[in-house]
Amino acid sequence: MSKPPVLVTGPMMPSVTERLHAEFEPYWMNELDDLEAFIAREGSRIEAICTGAHTGVRTERSLIARLPSLRIISNYGVGYDSIDLPEAGRRRIVVTNTPDVLTEEVADTTIGLLLMTVRELSRAESWLRAGQWAATGVDYPYTPSLRDRSIGLVGYGRIGKAIGRRLEAFGIPLSYYGRKPQPDVPYPFYNDLVAMAEDVDTLIAILPGGPATQNLIDARVLEALGPNGVFINMARGSVVDEAALKTALRNGTILAAGLDVFMNEPRIDTDLFTIPNLTLLPHVGSASLHTRTMMGNLTMDNLMAYKQRKPPLTPVPETPFKGW
């Protein structure tokens, strides 16, 4: 069977790289000296794109437009906000993602980041490692607690529900925000984020990025969350107004924040490093070997489905499969 040419937008994990070489003719964008020259030479042959949020490359209309044979964009990740969906849909290019296989991992990491942020766990460890315990002989200062909190889930999809299940076991009252209420959910529903922020003291963002959610968490929401407020972002950097968040943390408008996602990853705003009441993770929500291996397998299985002219396993709803 011939090997379809695939444009890969950046480095992939070894299991994906191996399968790309075995089954396809891969071209790594990050290794190309001259993308324009490559597209002029090979663009008309490219049938597939393999991409992921970690590559930092946006699959924009301008790129898609120059690949006339493109049939599938296989995304390593559940979020696909870096892909121009209207253009893919118009061209009947199928976009696939990796739902479900990362749900529980991201929910686990969310609980970790929440605890790190509220109980200041990484600050306490840094204090210990810096010799402060021995030098001062006093205990680390008492921290805020999860015990007296109520949490609003900003987004209640698959991962939001997995986070909710964990927080229920913690005995924490929950609310959720979305476009419309979901059936059989026992928690209060809000379609007004400022109203939910007024009623809870902790927000966890776990909803898709993209134009519809751009800067959803803005100065008004942070103001409503208030001086005991904690904000956790597991979604995309674009869902929060980062400048407003920095101001809110510095002014005490809210108490603390924990971020796993940022604008301009991986070259994020280094000013964030100077804010003490901010806990930072380098976009590791799903990044265990176990889960990333499953995501890599699904990314490749979708590409293989194209190669074998079978239906894709996990097309996104915006680009339904209608035949290759």
Ligand code: 8YV
């Ligand atoms: C990415 C993620 O897949 O799934 C997502 O949407 O944000 C991550 O798990 C990761 O950045 C690799 O591209």
